[in-house]
Amino acid sequence: MTIQWFPGHMAKARREVTEQLKMVDCVFELLDARIPYSSSNPMISDIIKDKPRVVLLNKMDMADPRETAKWMKHFEAEGVYPVALDAKNGKNLNMVIKAAEAVTKEKFERLAAKGLRPRAIRAMIVGIPNVGKSTLINRLAKKSLAKTGNMPGVTKKQQWIKVGKTLELLDTPGILWPKFEDQVVGKKLSLTGAIKDSIVHLDEVAIYGLEYMQMYDLETLNKHYNITIEENDSYLEIFDQIGRSRGMKNKGNEIDYESVIELVVRDIRNAKVGRYTFDRVEEVGQPDETE
Template sequence: MSINWFPGHMAKARREVEENLKKVDVVIEILDARIPHSSHNPMLDEITQHKPRVVVLNKVDMADKKETDAWMAKFRSEGKYPVALDGRNNQIIKKIEPLAIRATAEIFERMEKKGIGRRAIRAMIIGIPNVGKSTVINNVAKKKVAKTGNTPGVTKQQQWIKAGEQMELLDTPGILWPKFEDEITGRKLSLTGAIKDAVVPLDEVAIYGIEFLLAHDPDRFNTFYNINVSASDEIVDIFDAIGKSRGLKAGGNEINYEAVTNRVIYDIRNGKIGSYTFDEADA
């Protein structure tokens, strides 16, 4: 579920995140592992300033393993604490907590030197819609706490939930808007389900997906749809081939292009064809 982000929503979301940031020692940013660059809102860097950051590359089950490793290395080189995981797995806190401990070690050492007694590490989850924030929070809490809806400004009594042995987590995530730097970013966000289908024209999204797969994994693409096409074919011929193979007809023998578009997006979005990462770590 996502909302249309108007400037008022953005200002409100930013204010809410800024308020909550004051309460925490470490930020746990959730990204979609398939689009670690496009699912990051750079404003977060501005408002968190030097707060330590754990970066969760979520939905790793649907991302390309090699690319995930490259992204992990990149985030480490930036002084962040990355971890790749599937937010639905109930062991995730065992992966997240040790990183939060390392990320905050210096802060707590400084506090101890000043004679301030040890307390739990305080953390909050932040990310754009649909990256898996509620899944992670609910999983850590072992119950349904986070409201699965993406409405900034709906205030709710916040609570700290125990997360591991030494950490406490705010039960409401910080929600940021998906930032479109350019058309390609919009297509990637749509292809992975981060933004509503009405925002970017779906034919552009499907064509982007097809071109990506034909450039990166043509054999798998052809096998999956039981077709034989290549990147040099006209896009309409590729749509025809998929439509024929999948029986997506509009009546008579006409191909139903809308159905082909929806099918391709569904298959890529849900990882049916394979596991792909659309943002390159070294780009």
């Protein structure tokens, strides 16, 4: 689904999430584990304010496990509770419930001290499009609910989904806009499928992905495409070798670059070549600062 975020949409999305926030005890901020910085909304801290927050690093099955471990430590150091999960295959779902219990513990103890009867924790999911919000809600609901459109303002009556004994989840996630001022962030969003339309040119996305692999995982790159790229080869050389190796040629027997580009982007998006994390803690530092 193509999403064009105009200032009006952003304001509306923010308003809607702010309204939903009033109903919940904590927020699950869903990020793509491959790009924990780039997949966060630029104003998330400003929107959530001091509401207890759990960061869910989804799609861990496609991220580099060593980098995910580093990001987990980073979030912990920032005082945010992180959970790495794979919503598609239902991995670590229990930890989502545990995290909600942990971040709301104090609040519920306070309520109990005032003599209020215990009740379920109320939570909502927020995140940019395509990070897996609907997949996670369906998993937690243990049934298939209708996918909400990837735009704010797709109104329907909100309902609470019971998740285990202690948690109730809003069935409608808060959909927030991605970062799009920064070129590199745009490439990472496209490379991981968060943006699938033509905001970013696919050739630049493929080049970014190939150069990343050339730098960090040359052996796998060569093995996967059956090519012999060296450290200093240009991206054109990589395109040519992949094209030849896969027989991607057009009528004039020239390399069909368009097909090579599509193949490379698809392979990286689906983690067919390897499990990569494109945001490195050391490089991006603060993951949730307002830009």
